Amino acid sequence: MLIEFRVENHRSLRDEQALSMEAARIGDETDSRPREVPNQSMKLLPVVAIYGANGSGKSNVLAALTYMKEAVNLSHRLWGPDEGVPREPFAWGQKREELSLFEVQMIIEGIRYQYGFLCNDVAFVEEWIYAWPNGKKQIWLEREGDQFKFGENLKGENKVIEGVTRPNALFLSAAAQLRHSQLWPLFSWFGSIHSLNLTGGPAAPRRVLSTQYRDERELVEMLDESSEGRQRTLFDEDPPESVLNQFKAMLQAADIGIVDVRLNRDELTGAGRPLRGSRFQLKHQSESDDAWLPLEQESGGTRTLFRLAFPILRSLRTGSTLLVDELESSMHPMLADLIVRQFNDPEINKRNAQLIFSTHDTNLLGTLVGEPALRRDQVWLTEKDARGATVLYPLTDFKPRKDENIERGYIQGRYGAIPFLGDFRFPAGDVE
Incomplete structure (x- = not known):
């Protein structure tokens, strides 16, 4: 299960932003939505929704994780040796020349991992892999430029893989092609991420099947x-x-x-x-x-439902992560509600699959059909700052009360992340 995703300098995500799947200390013990994870003290959420105005960057949060997946899956196998790193940094100002950061923390078969990398337009400047197999941190890999430092706990043909890892390829990507058994679970975790209505941008060549x-x-x-x-x-x-x-x-x-x-x-x-x-x-x-x-x-x-149904079933069946941009697109609100509740239901979602999606559907926040489909800590928000950069933050920052009408508060702008609409009128003489 995904614990946290961090990103900086990707599209509108100018400064470092973090999306956490860790459950907040809200609600009561009877709420079955937060999941207990073996060998971990934290509880993780099976669903997170990202709200925000059009153009606020909520889709870019999902696209950033999709990009990271594609870099791990494809950089060694399909990126050309002289093509550099096909990233999409913040489009203007000095940030365009600075490094981009991508990092995840996740639980795989009861073991916590931390994996990430820094890159520019030419190469991967840093890459790191840490693991906690016995509750204690182990350094498996720390890469700086063309220097690779391997921890004593990372077994396998590490030097051989180092020799075939190009500057514009990730060590994890190369290790997977040489079937590094110890790193295979990390590579497989990225491969299991399923994205709908999203692409990895320039990271995914057109010849790869959609x-x-x-x-x-x-x-x-x-x-x-x-x-x-x-x-x-x-x-x-x-x-x-x-x-x-x-x-x-x-x-x-x-x-x-x-x-x-x-x-x-x-x-x-x-x-x-x-x-x-x-x-x-x-x-x-x-x-x-x-x-x-x-x-x-x-x-x-x-x-929409026909094309969503199969990935949803696969995710629930395998316990993988599903990313969906605009979940409610062209669907009745009750269908989106049904999908969210399936992931939240431990009797249906027995393998702890996770759904992360962007949406404008405020029905998921309301109480029209009973208890809201989303917990307060399952709601994240995006808005643009004065520099045109996306800011990502959780609803829990506002400490809403348990009985607070979240739907009404969001529409009223109590938590930000809504558009400020001007007075748009046609000149009277132009309308018949």
Whole structure:
């Protein structure tokens, strides 16, 4: 589970900002949302929402973590030796020439790790790995320029990996390609992060499959089976715990009238393997047997839910981190509420998956349908300062009372992070 993410000098995140998943000491012991972590005294949150005005930088917080993931996954394997480090620093002023910082603290199989790096446009200037396998800090790696210092507790072919680590590649990225067993859990943790409506920016080459396409391809492969010559549909019988049945349950719970899903086989190759252009067809509740529509002709909300459902199920099934920009986009507020509550529910989210998302949906803060979907410490806010830089801060800085109407307070500007709207009027003579 992610404990904390720190970033500096990435897009609008000019100065160092930190997003913490550690639960605050609020509420009572009956609240099951904070998760106890083996061998750790802290409790961690399965969900965090980031609110803020348009252009305040909330999406950039998620994009920064996505960038870090792509740097770990791709820098050794796909970045060209002479391409430098494809970062996106703050766009103006002296900060443009300064270093960018990315750092995470996380728990993997009960062990706490701290990993991060500093970079400029040319190279990774620093990189570090610390671990607490027995509750005591161990230094595994400290890199400064082309100097690598390895701690005695980091076993393996460290010198060999050092020799193939380019200035514009991360040691962790190179170590993964040489299957360094001790560092593999860290690399795998980054690989399990799933981003929706986000990209790693210049860190992710175009030739890498998009996240959305990988999701669709996996679903196509599950559907692309036949039994006695007939086409398989999503709602054929499967074991209750199967991904397809869980996918079905999520679509039905959303109450959007979808009763079946199939592939448009006209867009498959003759060998039966899926093309990039493969499309899904959805069957609607109807007296007619041919009530099928291509996914592209469905409403925006149905398309959004369809493409969200599979990554959500994967995250819940594997206990991984899911990043979503504008979770509520084109969806009914109750659907966003349903998704948040699934991650918060320990009976559904048994592997402690985490959902971090940006949103404008104030319904998640309100009490219209009972207890708010979000705890007070699950709400973070962004706003721009006088220099045009993003400031990220938790709602708990304002120490809201347990019975305080957070939705009303946010809309009224009590916590900042809302736009200041001017008097926008058309001249009377220009309007007919």
